[in-house]
Amino acid sequence: MSQTNLPEASTIAILGAGAWGSALAKLAKTNQHRVTLWSRQSSQSLAEAIAGSDMIVSAISMKGVASIAQQLQAIPLPEETILVSATKGLEPITGNTPAQIWRKALPHHPIVVLSGPNLSKEIEAGLPSATVVASDDAQAAQIVQTAFASKNFRVYTNSDPIGVELGGTLKNVIAIAVGVCDGLQLGTNAKAALITRALMEIIRVGSYFGARPETFWGLSGLGDLLATCNSHLSRNYQVGFALAQGKQLDEAIASISGTAEGVNTAHVLIGIGDRENIAVPVSRYVYRLLNGEINPQEAVEGLMERDLKSES
Numbered sequence: 661m662s663q664t665n666l667p668e669a670s671t672i673a674i675l676g677a678g679a680w681g682s683a684l685a686k687l688a689k690t691n692q693h694r695v696t697l698w699s700r701q702s703s704q705s706l707a708e709a710i711a712g713s714d715m716i717v718s719a720i721s722m723k724g725v726a727s728i729a730q731q732l733q734a735i736p737l738p739e740e741t742i743l744v745s746a747t748k749g750l751e752p753i754t755g756n757t758p759a760q761i762w763r764k765a766l767p768h769h770p771i772v773v774l775s776g777p778n779l780s781k782e783i784e785a786g787l788p789s790a791t792v793v794a795s796d797d798a799q800a801a802q803i804v805q806t807a808f809a810s811k812n813f814r815v816y817t818n819s820d821p822i823g824v825e826l827g828g829t830l831k832n833v834i835a836i837a838v839g840v841c842d843g844l845q846l847g848t849n850a851k852a853a854l855i856t857r858a859l860m861e862i863i864r865v866g867s868y869f870g871a872r873p874e875t876f877w878g879l880s881g882l883g884d885l886l887a888t889c890n891s892h893l894s895r896n897y898q899v900g901f902a903l904a905q906g907k908q909l910d911e912a913i914a915s916i917s918g919t920a921e922g923v924n925t926a927h928v929l930i931g932i933g934d935r936e937n938i939a940v941p942v943s944r945y946v947y948r949l950l951n952g953e954i955n956p957q958e959a960v961e962g963l964m965e966r967d968l969k970s971e972s
């Protein structure tokens with residue numbers, strides 16, 4: 661399909677009017693869709709905002725997903741309405757991904773995950789970028805692809821939704837680690853080693869959950885690691901950088917605008933790693949640092965002094 665042809669106009673409701681929801685709304689408007697951007701602050705009710713939507717896109721922070729999904733359950737919706745999950749996080753206690761929450765709440769709807777190296781400020785500025793839309797429902801993924809693709813936003817489909825979702829979610833913890841690495845001025849070799857070993861860790865966790873390893877070499881895995889680990893625009897990276905400057909976690913969080921999902925994800929991930937016996941050394945040191953058990957320098961020493969092992 662040529663991207664010079666505008667996709668047919670759809671009615672799209674975007675839930676979550678923060679940085680990411682607003683950027684997605686702008687992308688959808690570029691393609692002439694009728695767009696409603698909704699948050700808890702909106703004058704419209706949720707039911708009014710989604711009325712007549714062909715597609716509902718959730719760009720809500722992890723902490724709000726379950727309650728909004730529950731509210732949507734109570735609103736009659738045609739079964740063909742596509743739900744697109746753009747949140748990158750894990751639910752505390754259950755460890756569910758956002759798409760798993762949507763699937764449980766609205767089992768009869770097509771669910772599509774949207775994830776990739778998508779720093780919202782760059783997208784708002786109209787810079788070129790690419791993303792992935794993943795679903796078990798190939799047709800739904802293609803509809804979302806067509807709806808959002810434009811000359812500055814290249815959208816790929818993928819049939820491994822859990823892999824695409826975990827790639828975007830788990831890299832947030834690593835972006836905190838790399839923010840620490842850069843904040844301590846540990847150099848390019850250290851950063852390359854950290855990102856590469858972290859990718860192995862992400863693949864280990866993803867494989868346990870049934871994701872395909874090769875998915876993590878794509879945009880939502882390696883691609884998003886490269887974006888967030890190399891940019892001061894990443895809030896997760898900023899949290900790590902601030903910790904390396906000696907800030908306490910609450911100060912670091914207060915110093916960024918918006919949500920740094922990696923903080924909560926680290927806690928949920930370590931719970932899963934402990935329960936399922938999955939080795940996640942980089943994420944574990946991030947978790948210990950966030951908990952105040954160690955300082956940034958001790959995290960570096962701990963990672964460097966681990967038992968010697970083979971690379972695989």
Ligand SMILES: NC(=O)C1=CN([C@@H]2O[C@H](COP(=O)(O)OP(=O)(O)OC[C@H]3O[C@@H](n4cnc5c(N)ncnc54)[C@H](OP(=O)(O)O)[C@@H]3O)[C@@H](O)[C@H]2O)C=CC1
Pocket residue numbers: 675676677678679680681699700701719720721722723724725727728746747748749778779780781917918919921
């Ligand atoms: N910013 C980015 O570059 C990207 C972000 N993401 C992901 O998108 C998600 C949102 O990020 P971002 O837009 O940056 O975050 P923001 O903090 O800018 O916005 C969060 C949005 O979630 C809503 N929200 C928060 N808590 C609740 C709740 N308890 N109930 C209902 N709504 C709630 C907020 O609503 P209210 O205004 O009412 O508080 C707000 O609209 C995150 O998971 C993030 O990882 C993914 C790709 C890129």
Ligand SMILES: O=C(CO)COP(=O)(O)O
Pocket residue numbers: 748776777778779780832835884887888893894895896897919920921
């Ligand atoms: O996920 C993102 C870019 O793909 C945004 O990263 P931060 O949440 O760290 O800002």
